[in-house]
Amino acid sequence: MYAQMVKSTGDAVKSREDMSDDERHFQDKVDANIKVEPRDWMPDDYRKTLIRQIGQHAHSEIVGQLPEGNWITRAPTLERKAILLAKVQDEAGHGLYLYCAAETLGVTRDELTEKLLSGRMKYSSIFNYPTLTWADMGAVGWLVDGAAIMNQVPLQRTSYGPYSRAMVRICKEESFHQRQGYAIMMKMAQGSPAQRKMAQDALNRMWYPSLMMFGPSDKDSVHSAQSMAWKIKINTNDELRQKFVNETVPQAEYLGLTIPDENLKFNEETGNYDFSQPDWDEFFEVLKGNGPCNTDRLNARRKAWDDGAWVREGLLAHAEKRAAAKVAAE
Amino acid sequence: MKKEWPLWEVFIRGQHGLNHRHVGSLHAPDAETAILNARDVYTRRNEGLSIWVVEARHISASAPGDKGPLFEPSESKVYRHPTFYDIPKDVGHM
């Protein structure tokens, strides 16, 4: 997902007997769905895990601007350009909300940014794949935002108040993102032979990377077990992936497009679609930095940050000058 | 020089005459820019008619540990709520 493979303590979830009084009180609160707020007592690992998770989520929004931003200047109509720009702008907004949520945990946005730019913090694997045709704008909205929504909707109920409130706002704003992507796919699928070919090609390339977004199976992961006990993770990766496949297959059928998986078929017994797993070796390579666009994406972010330094410093210098002049005048 | 812009809390009054409500935070070098940034970040969907910003460090907050003494005493003052009083139906709406 936008936050993949977030490590928590690495230890098994503590039993009630092993918890300190503070920890037990904290867990009771989480169990009772009472939100944890910034100044409340919280286990150190809860704080650290959340910073990693919210930070990774925020970084994904920001890096996620790039593959779609790649097509803003080439959008085929004025309306498509406006829609795409508004959508990518939303992503910047969502990154901003999430950084602010992380800041309530005692870390600054600049610190998180530096960790992203130095490669010490990750962002979602999906944004290391290229957007090659206009149909990719459709596929990204339909599949990538579709997959993200699977995860973000339940996260509105997460235990940490500021994170939960950011997710509420994000989900509200994101509701048009998947629809605009699907609307592009509909136009393409019903369009000329070249457009249909583009649409199928986009689905072929984006399908497995979209499945990877949920991360590898974590049903046996101690990290996930702890995060779920803390309600900063609500579902397992496999649950969300299955839900995504179940919802997406009929949407692809409606478009008349073929999901690139020979093993895909409805299982009467389970009520789910059976499907092939993505290539997890490829996934780990992408996480390591060996995806098709890792270098370009990070370089683009570094360039924006470095080129912008004089602007940030200049405006602050002006504000400080003004404040000093005001004090002197009083 | 390496300094981050200060953090501002943003409050917006929406269409329906309700109070300004905290909607989130942002960074800005000064108050004037914070208001413009708030307009661009938090009213993209026609959410607001008025914006307040206050630098986060100027907000004083109650301590979580005081929750008991601060808020529990009011729980027993049930007579402050209209439902405490039984008014016969015959009296009509009150």
Next chain:
Amino acid sequence: MAQVDQKALLEFVLRQGDNTLVLGHRVSEWCGHAPVLEEDIALANTALDLIGQTQMWLGLAAEIEGEGHSADDMAYLRDAWDFRNLLLVELPNGDFGRTILRQFLFDAFSAIYLPLLTKSADPRVAEIAAKATKEVAYHLERSAQTVVGLGDGSEESHARMQEALDYLWPYVGEMFASDSVDQAMAEAGIGPDPAGLRAEYDALIGRVLSEATLRIPEDSFAHKGGRNGYMHTEHLGHLLTQMQWLQRAYPGCEW
């Protein structure tokens, strides 16, 4: 309404629409690359306003032209010599300072010009101007504030802003280089002759640039050729190559 030369009217409307089209495109290039998130979001808002104004202006242009074209046809299927935007707006973005200063120089003109267009004898022009006037008032507030902040900021930001002003200044004069089209519009009550707005413009930008501690170059030379289509810069062709590529490569498709 008095008889209006439709050819001149079309030319006039294209000048408005091509300015917002090309500038909106340039500003949208920043998306994902701005110095700070708040600015990224603000720039996108400006670009979105400009794209919206483009849809109205070019929609009206297509209507006046009367050949069954749409606003998109006007944007995506004309070649460089058909474009009537100021050279100023087609210049490459450069650094953030140049982008925001160009925005300010354009906003200052629009903020004076558009309110006058709201009184246009052509109600279609007046209606577009009324909507755009509010958007532009905000653009100007924001770009002026940023120009002041950076001009009167650090040593580096001041130097960069002065450099940007020196670079952009020769492109300011074209806004006021009026011709027979402007005279026809003024006579028909469609819109004022921009040449008459120079003093007000100079006063406005003079106030802001002086607060920004920036020095207006003394040389009053002005590059021209955009708003009458005589000679654009080389940059416009590259911009159109990118913007129009899909429409050109796959003609007649719906997107």
